[in-house]
Amino acid sequence: MRAGVETAEEIVARCREVVEDLSFQTVREWKAQHPKARVVGCYPVYSPVELIHAAGILPVGIFGGGNQIEIAHADARFQSFVCSIVKSTLELGLTGRLDFLDGILFHSICDPARNLASVFQRNFPSLHVDYIHFPQNLASPLAEVYLTQEYRRVLRGLEKIGGQPVTEEALVQAISTMNRWRSLVRELYTLRALQPHLLPAAELYPVIRAGTVLPVQEHIRLLEIFLEGVRRREGKPKDRIRVLVEGSFCEQPPIDLIACLEEAGCYVLDDDFLLGWRWFLEDVPIDGDPVQALARAYIHRSVYSPTKHDLRRRKSDHLLEKVRTLGADAVVVLIPKFCEPALFDYPLYRRALEEARVPHLFVEYEEKMWIFDRVRTEVETFVESLLFD
Amino acid sequence: MAQQAMGSRYQGRIHLLQKELMGQYFQELTQAAENGGPPAAYMLISGNPVELVRAFGMLPVYPEVNALQLAVKKESLPYILLAEQMGYSVDNCAYVKADIGLFFNGLRAPFATFPKPTLILCNYVGCNVYLNWFEHLAEYTGATIFPLDIPFIRDPAQGPSEEDVAYVVGQLEELIAVCERLTGRPLDWERLKEVVRLSQQTGQLWAEIKHLTKNKPCPLDAYFDAVTLMGPLYCLRGTEEGLAFFEEAYREVEERVRHNIGPIPEERFRIVVEGPPPWPYLRTFRDLFARWGAVAVASTYSTVGGMWEFGFAHDPEKPLESIAMHMLYWNLTNRSLLLRYQQIRRYIEEWEADALVIHSVKSCRLFSAGQGDMREYFTKELGVPTLLLESDLEDPRYFSEAQMRNRIDAFFESLEHRKIRGHPVEAAVQHSNFSPGEGEAR
Numbered sequence: 001m002r003a004g005v006e007t008a009e010e011i012v013a014r015c016r017e018v019v020e021d022l023s024f025q026t027v028r029e030w031k032a033q034h035p036k037a038r039v040v041g042c043y044p045v046y047s048p049v050e051l052i053h054a055a056g057i058l059p060v061g062i063f064g065g066g067n068q069i070e071i072a073h074a075d076a077r078f079q080s081f082v083c084s085i086v087k088s089t090l091e092l093g094l095t096g097r098l099d100f101l102d103g104i105l106f107h108s109i110c111d112p113a114r115n116l117a118s119v120f121q122r123n124f125p126s127l128h129v130d131y132i133h134f135p136q137n138l139a140s141p142l143a144e145v146y147l148t149q150e151y152r153r154v155l156r157g158l159e160k161i162g163g164q165p166v167t168e169e170a171l172v173q174a175i176s177t178m179n180r181w182r183s184l185v186r187e188l189y190t191l192r193a194l195q196p197h198l199l200p201a202a203e204l205y206p207v208i209r210a211g212t213v214l215p216v217q218e219h220i221r222l223l224e225i226f227l228e229g230v231r232r233r234e235g236k237p238k239d240r241i242r243v244l245v246e247g248s249f250c251e252q253p254p255i256d257l258i259a260c261l262e263e264a265g266c267y268v269l270d271d272d273f274l275l276g277w278r279w280f281l282e283d284v285p286i287d288g289d290p291v292q293a294l295a296r297a298y299i300h301r302s303v304y305s306p307t308k309h310d311l312r313r314r315k316s317d318h319l320l321e322k323v324r325t326l327g328a329d330a331v332v333v334l335i336p337k338f339c340e341p342a343l344f345d346y347p348l349y350r351r352a353l354e355e356a357r358v359p360h361l362f363v364e365y366e367e368k369m370w371i372f373d374r375v376r377t378e379v380e381t382f383v384e385s386l387l388f389d
Numbered sequence: 390m391a392q393q394a395m396g397s398r399y400q401g402r403i404h405l406l407q408k409e410l411m412g413q414y415f416q417e418l419t420q421a422a423e424n425g426g427p428p429a430a431y432m433l434i435s436g437n438p439v440e441l442v443r444a445f446g447m448l449p450v451y452p453e454v455n456a457l458q459l460a461v462k463k464e465s466l467p468y469i470l471l472a473e474q475m476g477y478s479v480d481n482c483a484y485v486k487a488d489i490g491l492f493f494n495g496l497r498a499p500f501a502t503f504p505k506p507t508l509i510l511c512n513y514v515g516c517n518v519y520l521n522w523f524e525h526l527a528e529y530t531g532a533t534i535f536p537l538d539i540p541f542i543r544d545p546a547q548g549p550s551e552e553d554v555a556y557v558v559g560q561l562e563e564l565i566a567v568c569e570r571l572t573g574r575p576l577d578w579e580r581l582k583e584v585v586r587l588s589q590q591t592g593q594l595w596a597e598i599k600h601l602t603k604n605k606p607c608p609l610d611a612y613f614d615a616v617t618l619m620g621p622l623y624c625l626r627g628t629e630e631g632l633a634f635f636e637e638a639y640r641e642v643e644e645r646v647r648h649n650i651g652p653i654p655e656e657r658f659r660i661v662v663e664g665p666p667p668w669p670y671l672r673t674f675r676d677l678f679a680r681w682g683a684v685a686v687a688s689t690y691s692t693v694g695g696m697w698e699f700g701f702a703h704d705p706e707k708p709l710e711s712i713a714m715h716m717l718y719w720n721l722t723n724r725s726l727l728l729r730y731q732q733i734r735r736y737i738e739e740w741e742a743d744a745l746v747i748h749s750v751k752s753c754r755l756f757s758a759g760q761g762d763m764r765e766y767f768t769k770e771l772g773v774p775t776l777l778l779e780s781d782l783e784d785p786r787y788f789s790e791a792q793m794r795n796r797i798d799a800f801f802e803s804l805e806h807r808k809i810r811g812h813p814v815e816a817a818v819q820h821s822n823f824s825p826g827e828g829e830a831r
């Protein structure tokens with residue numbers, strides 16, 4: 001990242017450049033400057049990046065190719081009815097764009113992502129591919145024990161790539177760094193929920209997404225400057241509806257689609273973009289065994305998510321609570337085409353929202369979209385129906 | 390083209406007996422729904438722990454089997470549409486939609502009425518859709534749900550770790566406590582051992598049947614006929630009737646081997662089939678292969694509920710551990726795609742198959758996502774002729790007979806030429822020493 005970036009607007013522009021660069025130039029440069037350093041990719045949704053940091057490795061978010069890539073090879077491996085991010089991620093790999101990676105982590109989020117892990121293993125035999133199985137029996141005390149062991153297993157793999165044993169100090173340090181990063185992100189989200197007219201989602205999103213690519217310390221400084229800049233902004237809200245966006249936790253919508261929602265008359269109070277990177281509702285405690293602390297935080301302090309089946313409380317209750325706390329007028333259910341977990345949550349959300357008389361709009365998208373006329377019309381009609389009701 | 394008469398298929402005693410047994414099973418469920426009966430435990434097929442449910446005297450109900458029956462009887466579409474009206478996506482697994490439709494139709498299907506669940510046992514073995522499905526059922530019914538979390542096999546070379554096994558056994562103990570509360574009685578461990586012993590014997594017979602299909606001619610179609618045996622394997626495993634059925638099945642298959650009888654008059658191609666069948670068009674689909682004299686000698690689909698042919702058996706002396714191992718490792722669904730490549734490769738080599746047929750179904754991404762890579766591996770790495778077909782296992786809207794026929798005909802025509810020119814596929818297999826689980830490729 002260029003030195004001397006100062007205004008919030010400049011930061012947005014630079015971050016957008018970083019996240020839209022599918023050659024991962026910033027990571028490549030970083031690697032060239034740190035010849036011994038290793039890089040591990042993190043497929044969505046949640047990856048315990050602290051473990052990666054503690055092993056002295058740079059974690060990098062791998063979110064497919066968005067609308068910047070043409071699928072020429074991956075569609076021979078994955079069928080038409082599989083979501084786009086699975087194919088575009090494989091395409092990144094098959095076209096050599098991920099050759100800077102030493103490893104990649106996949107997670108138990110859905111069947112296509114899991115099978116993608118296998119396909120990566122076969123097609124890139126020198127890459128360290130690991131698959132984390134997150135517990136789904138979260139009410140059981142056994143889940144914490146299990147996940148702690150699972151993290152230790154993952155750590156052993158990372159130690160091999162990193163070439164050094166991971167110390168407890170390094171883990172504690174990583175947790176506290178990520179705590180700092182996440183608390184800045186939470187601050188931005190809180191600020192945005194209160195004054196969405198000062199911080200459009202189309203700006204917030206690329207700024208945070210850049211944090212999945214840049215070294216964390218560098219990004220923390222960037223967030224601090226950005227936060228200051230946004231705080232200095234002034235302006236009056238326009239006549240728009242205030243919405244929550246739900247459903248884009250894995251495959252990400254194009255930035256221009258997010259902008260389109262806003263231009264069509266929505267203020268986004270909250271969203272689930274990049275959800276896995278923001279995962280925790282509060283800091284991960286750093287007393288006691290850090291690996292166990294991370295596992296425990298997953299079970300007790302993480303956000304609700306379509307890929308985490310926490311039967312202690314219904315997801316729709318979480319959603320409704322968010323609607324009430326933030327005072328949203330409506331929910332935009334923004335789901336990538338063929339996304340199994342998101343699409344499955346929808347009927348339950350719809351039922352709960354209708355019962356609670358919260359209006360909602362269902363929008364399907366694909367990351368590779370670049371024309372948004374249809375969506376714009378749908379959103380405009382929806383907004384009008386609420387504003388002039 | 391030397392095609393055989395249409396519709397020639399094996400209809401032996403097994404099929405009649407199966408019909409009778411499954412009829413009784415559905416009657417029992419209907420009886421329980423209408424007049425009360427033992428508490429019903431809803432469960433999923435993959436690596437199902439039916440032994441525990443049986444030991445508590447509960448009735449196992451498998452929504453997948455119910456959805457499948459709807460499809461076989463060509464009744465699934467209205468149920469699917471009902472769910473789609475509620476907001477379920479056209480792109481989500483149609484088993485789930487048919488079942489949700491069934492629930493909102495008062496649990497009434499043309500062939501049975503189903504009891505409401507007392508326990509929703511979400512045995513999360515591989516399929517992530519399961520979690521959604523049973524979460525929804527729990528919300529709609531208000532019944533007690535227990536999510537039995539089975540860690541996926543992350544290390545193909547090692548299998549499940551000791552910690553994984555202990556984690557599952559610990560959860561089974563929690564599950565026992567839940568069942569004790571729901572049924573109001575403590576677990577009878579002797580009874581459990583007895584059920585597990587019945588399972589052990591049943592599994593062994595099933596494994597032996599699967600090895601009999603190595604014979605030439607293959608005595609029964611390991612895809613189309615094997616699915617007939619799967620109903621009793623899941624619904625009646627751990628019961629005396631279930632065991633008796635498999636004894637009878639074994640006798641019959643063995644007798645057919647002795648008399649050189651196959652499911653079609655002349656076995657011309659031996660195939661391995663990967664993926665679930667298109668239930669709404671099962672017969673049509675079968676005939677498309679039968680007319681070419683193609684017989685399945687092995688199939689992956691018949692291992693979703695459990696994989697017995699490679700040495701697994703339940704152990705009555707270690708009931709919980711062996712149930713845990715069954716769920717963790719000895720089934721297809723909890724294994725990675727690469728382990729599935731190995732499984733198929735073994736079938737091709739040891740069962741001496743000529744080709745691989747992949748039936749790619751839209752509903753089930755557990756099976757289908759990445760099957761293009763599988764085709765790549767088998768054709769390019771191993772030189773195994775591979776046919777990839779697409780339709781669905783439940784939704785009749787995705788089956789095009791004409792297209793299927795064209796692709797199947799073209800495939801077998803070229804396979805026939807290949808045979809005539811004398812290119813045995815075994816040779817191609819032997820030249821490659823790639824073994825996917827070991828992470829070596831290309």
Ligand code: SF4
Pocket residue numbers: 044083084085086109110111112113250251336338339340341342
């Ligand atoms: S977008 Fe949805 S279906 Fe696709 S990989 Fe992500 S969670 Fe799975």
Ligand code: SF4
Pocket residue numbers: 453482483484485516517518519752753754755756
């Ligand atoms: S996705 Fe496949 S395994 Fe899962 S419920 Fe559907 S058909 Fe069954």
